[in-house]
Amino acid sequence: MSPAKVESATGRVQRLLTMVPWLVSRQGIEIEEAAAGLGITEQQLVADLDLLFMCGYGQMPDEMIEASYEGGRVFVGNADTIARPLRLNVDEAISLIVGLRSLAASGVGESSAVERALAKLEAATGTIPGVERVVVVEDDTESGRATSLLRDALTAGRRVHLVYVVPSRDERTERDVDPMRLAHVEGYWYLEGWCHRAQDVRLFKVDRIESVDVLDEPAQLPEGVAHRDLSGGAYQRGDDDVPVTLRLAPSAHWVAEYYPVTSRETEGEDLIVTLPTSNEDFVRRLVLRLGGGARVLAPQALRERVATPAREALAAYDGG
Incomplete structure (x- = not known):
């Protein structure tokens, strides 16, 4: 039997914010109809309603949500x-305008939807002093x-000509690429394009x-x-990939951000990560x-392939 999926706190909060209004x-x-409409089980709905007793806009009893079933x-x-539509304060509105203008400038996403959302937000905040002077500074x-x-x-x-660093082979390559799109995935920008060197999409x-x-x-x-x-992330698993498990000390945590790891967990100050690779020499x-x-x-x-040269290096150092 497979283990039950653990729901994240963020996921539950998002559901509660949707559920209340x-x-x-x-x-x-009826409970049965409500659970079906919300896409959850009756047991989960009852648990959520019990949790709402501890939620509200303040700490006093009369500031808590009342839920009965x-x-x-x-x-x-x-x-x-909570049931009323959310209203943005000045800082939130400006942050959202900057984000939308950056998105529109990048050419990523559905441009018409971005422009419509930006137009509505700018119209709604047009009377706020200083908002009209918000600009996106070029990186x-x-x-x-x-x-x-x-x-x-x-x-x-x-077409573009790229000089590109390939970490898995510790080399720089030059290649001509026909760009297809810029994609923002997991916090990083990627160019997707037809690579003439590989004769494939890269x-x-x-x-x-x-x-x-x-x-x-x-x-x-x-x-x-x-x-x-790219819905599952930028990493595309290959048939020849070998999952390598690494223990990373704090000084090496950057490896988990720079290379595509498929799992990570914390053990004390260390990270335990899985790094799939088709090139074990690189690892x-x-x-x-x-x-x-x-x-x-x-x-x-x-x-063993890592430990052997490490032991030889230590022996040479001790012998010197």
Whole structure:
């Protein structure tokens, strides 16, 4: 029997915030019907209603939400504050405007939907002093300049020449790419495009691009080329990938952010991560370079391949 899925606190809070106004507008609804409408079990609905007794806009008894399900029907009271539409304060409105303007400038997402949302927000906040002067400052870092050039190439439909760092092989490569889109996945920007070197669709992490040249040649994608499904993340598992389990000391925690790990857990101050790779030599070099900051836990064969040169190096040092 598979273990029960543990719901995150964030997920439950999001459901409660949706549930309260939904129930307020359906006073007296039967528990069975309410659970079906909310897409949860009756047991979960009862547990959520019990939790609402401890929620409210203050700490006094008369500031708590009242929830009742006696007689098989649900009634929710003293929840007008949550049931009303949310209102943004000035700081929240400005942050949202900046975010939407950045999104519109990046060319990512459904542009018409972004523009409609931005227009409504700017119209609603037009009377707030200073909001009309909010501007998006261009990112002048190397990654920001690369993103800007790639965005220009996408708009113009032009091919680009990249100098790209490939960490798994510790090398820099040069390649011509026909851009398809810029995608923001798991906090990072990626260029998706047809790589003429690989003769396939590839993802290029923007912060690993050392230089971008927009070429005169138009981008010409082969017939039938489609976008990758990035809903599950940027990492695309290969048939030859081997899951390598690493223990990372605090000094090596950056590995879990820079490389695509498929699992992570904390053990004291260390991170235990799974790093899939088709190039075990790369992982061996990485661990040796990190000294005591990383250790291979599995597979055993790779662990020995790392331990042997490490022991030889220590022996040579002791002998000197």
